[in-house]
Amino acid sequence: MEFRKSHQFMLCITAFFGMAGGTHLAPVLPEMVAPLHTTSAEVALLMSVLTISTAIFTLLIAHYIDRVNRKTVLIPCLVVYGLTGLFCFFASDMQSLLVLRFLQGIGVAGMLTLPLLMIGDVFKGHDSVKPISTISISFAIGAISVPLIGGFMAMVAWNLPFLFYALALPFALVVWAFLPETRGAEHAGNRNGIKEAFCALRDIRVFSAVFMGFAVYVLLFAMVIYVPFLLKSLFSYSSGSSGIMLAIEGLAVILVASRVHSLTRRYSVLPVITLGFALVGASLVLMAFFPFLAAIVLLLILFGAGYGLAQTSVDVLTVQVPPPENRGGILSIHTCGKYLGGSIAPVILGIVLVFLGMEGVFVLAGIFGLVMAAIAYGIRNKFAGPAGAAGQ
Numbered sequence: 001m002e003f004r005k006s007h008q009f010m011l012c013i014t015a016f017f018g019m020a021g022g023t024h025l026a027p028v029l030p031e032m033v034a035p036l037h038t039t040s041a042e043v044a045l046l047m048s049v050l051t052i053s054t055a056i057f058t059l060l061i062a063h064y065i066d067r068v069n070r071k072t073v074l075i076p077c078l079v080v081y082g083l084t085g086l087f088c089f090f091a092s093d094m095q096s097l098l099v100l101r102f103l104q105g106i107g108v109a110g111m112l113t114l115p116l117l118m119i120g121d122v123f124k125g126h127d128s129v130k131p132i133s134t135i136s137i138s139f140a141i142g143a144i145s146v147p148l149i150g151g152f153m154a155m156v157a158w159n160l161p162f163l164f165y166a167l168a169l170p171f172a173l174v175v176w177a178f179l180p181e182t183r184g185a186e187h188a189g190n191r192n193g194i195k196e197a198f199c200a201l202r203d204i205r206v207f208s209a210v211f212m213g214f215a216v217y218v219l220l221f222a223m224v225i226y227v228p229f230l231l232k233s234l235f236s237y238s239s240g241s242s243g244i245m246l247a248i249e250g251l252a253v254i255l256v257a258s259r260v261h262s263l264t265r266r267y268s269v270l271p272v273i274t275l276g277f278a279l280v281g282a283s284l285v286l287m288a289f290f291p292f293l294a295a296i297v298l299l300l301i302l303f304g305a306g307y308g309l310a311q312t313s314v315d316v317l318t319v320q321v322p323p324p325e326n327r328g329g330i331l332s333i334h335t336c337g338k339y340l341g342g343s344i345a346p347v348i349l350g351i352v353l354v355f356l357g358m359e360g361v362f363v364l365a366g367i368f369g370l371v372m373a374a375i376a377y378g379i380r381n382k383f384a385g386p387a388g389a390a391g392q
Helices: 006-021 025-034 047-062 069-091 093-120 126-155 160-178 192-200 206-234 238-259 259-268 269-287 294-319 326-378
Strands: none
Touching: 006 047, 006 069, 006 093, 006 126, 006 160, 006 206, 025 047, 025 126, 025 206, 025 238, 025 294, 047 093, 047 206, 047 294, 047 326, 069 093, 069 160, 093 126, 093 259, 093 294, 093 326, 126 238, 126 259, 126 294, 192 326, 206 238, 206 269, 206 294, 206 326, 238 294, 259 269, 259 294, 269 326, 294 326
16 A cells, blocks of 8 residues: 555654653643642652653563564554543542553553654655654654643643543554555564664664653653743743643744754754754753743743754654664664653652752753753764765
């Protein structure tokens, strides 16, 4: 079956749902404290447990993903994702929610990896940059804009946002019926697993791409978790208002990510990644020193621009650099690294919050972003070749 625009759109929806697994709840967390009889630190675990679970199950998926058909993995992941979200809606205590969120990570693990892998199956060379950018825009929309949906749903009831995840159930039927299988016949005998994928990390280019994915998510989760708390402490913002602020930033992500195709053709991938990390780092540092509404809006837009450049370009790099026989395993490790970053961020920054306050959280996260910009610039010569092949 020919791979059409409608099929690519299905992969975009899958990516959107996958990223929404975490960020959909970000502005809702403050509203969950009272009904769950818990604290801000404990309710943040609803984000961390999902990221930890996703990191674990991406490694399990990595062992099989290059051996089996893509839809064999994708459809069960969509079903698990939707069912656990539905059950979360009916849960009324933290323990049950934490267990269900951990199980939901099984679905997220496949949903974040398969869209990029299937694009890599179909498109080659520089032809892959634009569709990868489209998938990354979907990741960005899911990461940044769905908090707006979650925030307003929480204004009706604190648990209503969980029903959003159940939309994956009817979508799984659509994928089963209409999405073609992309794994080529030439890979039918491929028995590569997690061992071979980790061996591929000895290539500095592959390792660098995976590590930068980890760093992007450390910075993303620093922003989506602590900006709503910053807005609530400074301006008494509700979850809905915080969601609007994050959605404004999401517009910057979408606009900038859509330009990555032309930017990487002109300047190559690593300079674009460098600029992205620099913008993200600078915006986070400056948030600590300009606690004014207009300044925060501008800095969120700056963060969105940097995130759009960094996230999209790192995804391009991670699809193009690995050998085809290990691409699925490397992309799974890439997803694991991202969610490991998302798991570590609230833990480390939570400790920073206790000792250095909210300002310290943003300064430390911003410095990390600037360091990553320097690293990306320093290794640019390792990526020789044209932009469409992860060029210099």
